[in-house]
Amino acid sequence: MxxxxxxxxxxxxxxxxxxxxxxxxxxxxxxxxxxxxxxxxxxxxxxxxxxxxxxxxxxxxxxxxxxTLLGRVEGGDGEAALALGLMLMEAGKGAPALAWFQAAAEGGNADAMHWLYQAYFQGLGTPRNRTLGIKWLAEAALRGHAIALRQIEQLRLGP
The missing domain is CATH 1.10.1660 (Multidrug-efflux Transporter Regulator; Chain: A; Domain 2)
Incomplete structure (x- = not known):
């Protein structure tokens, strides 16, 4: 090279x-x-x-x-890791997307946590695991994610 x-x-x-x-x-x-x-x-x-x-x-x-995005990911940019996960999910690469959502979530990114909820709850790129999905939904809600907060409230109130 x-x-x-x-x-x-x-x-x-x-x-x-x-x-x-x-x-x-x-x-x-x-x-x-x-x-x-x-x-x-x-x-x-x-x-x-x-x-x-x-x-x-x-x-x-x-x-x-x-x-450019990968350079940012290498530098530890959680928003870049989330963006990479979203690109992979959009391209139909659910399993690799999870790794990047996980990396962003571990850095405290509430949007990435919400994506992990969706992936585990619906079985996108991974076997369905509703318990793990709810864990990530709760984590996102704790960080003030507006959609996660509404979804948690709906779960509490029931149908």
Missing amino acids: DNEAMEGVMLSARTAARLAGRTCRTLQRWCEEGALPSVAVNGKGKRMIPVDALAPLLPLPLDDGLR
Whole structure:
């Protein structure tokens, strides 16, 4: 891979694995074998992988917009993780979307929590789990999510 490509958006093995639907260990092995380019960024052996090298493994077409979004995701931007999850859900990739909703929810994003509720409650990209869905609905409501608050109220009042 040339230097210009290596200067683009770089992803940690963890982010790259989640995005590509592979394990971190698989990607690390590919890097060690030279099948996937990477750059070591510290003395602890942390590898950063150019997003362009992952293009064949990605669940969405790689364009400049997605590159920018992935750069924000790598930087820990919860709104970007939610946006990526929504893009994946819209593309019919429910299972990969859940990982990004989860990442955003763990950062306190109430919209992502509400999406997790919908996914688990309705079985979108995951086996249906109403208990887990209600847990995420309650979490979203606790953070003031307006729709979740109304839905919780409806559950309390019943039909």
